[in-house]
Amino acid sequence: MKLQNTLMIGLLAISVPPLHAYKGDASAGEAKAVVCAACHGQGGNSTIPINPSLAGQNYTYLERALLDYRSGARKNAIMNGQAAGLSDDDIANLAKYYSLQSGKLVNLKAR
Numbered sequence: 001m002k003l004q005n006t007l008m009i010g011l012l013a014i015s016v017p018p019l020h021a022y023k024g025d026a027s028a029g030e031a032k033a034v035v036c037a038a039c040h041g042q043g044g045n046s047t048i049p050i051n052p053s054l055a056g057q058n059y060t061y062l063e064r065a066l067l068d069y070r071s072g073a074r075k076n077a078i079m080n081g082q083a084a085g086l087s088d089d090d091i092a093n094l095a096k097y098y099s100l101q102s103g104k105l106v107n108l109k110a111r
C-alpha cells in the first residue's frame with residue numbers, strides 16, 4: 001500500500017468522532033435539576049413515595065428514560081411534560097448529575 005493511502009486512512013480514523021461521545025456535564029445538570037428537585041428531592045433522593053429516587057441510578061438508564069418520556073415512547077403525563085423542553089445535551093447533563101449522586105439506590109447496590 002502506498003504511504004499516502006496509509007496516511008489518509010490514519011487521518012480518517014482520527015477525524016471520525018465516536019458515537020455518543022458527549023456524556024454530559026454534571027454541573028450543568030445540577031443547574032437544570034432545580035425544577036426536578038420539587039418532586040425527585042434534593043440530589044435525586046425523593047421523600048415522596050410516588051416520585052422515584054434518581055440518585056445513583058445508572059447513566060444510561062436515566063438518559064433512556066428521559067429520551068423516551070420526550071419522544072412519548074414512555075408514557076407518563078407528568079414526565080412527558082417535564083421532558084418535552086429538554087435538549088439532548090440537557091438530558092445528558094441531567095443523567096450525568098443524577099448518576100453521580102449518592103442515596104438509596106447506591107446503598108442498595110452495596111448490599
Ligand code: HEC
Pocket residue numbers: 032033035036037038039040050051052053054062065066075076078079082083094
Ligand atoms: C411534578 C413532579 C415531577 C417533576 C417536576 C419531575 N418529575 Fe420525574 N418523575 C415524576 C414521576 C411521578 C415519575 C414516575 C413516572 C412513571 O411512572 O413513569 C417520574 C419519573 C422520572 C424518571 C424515571 C425514573 C425511573 O426510575 O424510571 C426520571 C429519569 C425522571 N423522572 C427525571 C426527571 C427530571 C430530570 C426532571 C426535571 C427536568 C423531573 N423528572 C421532574 C415526577 C416529576
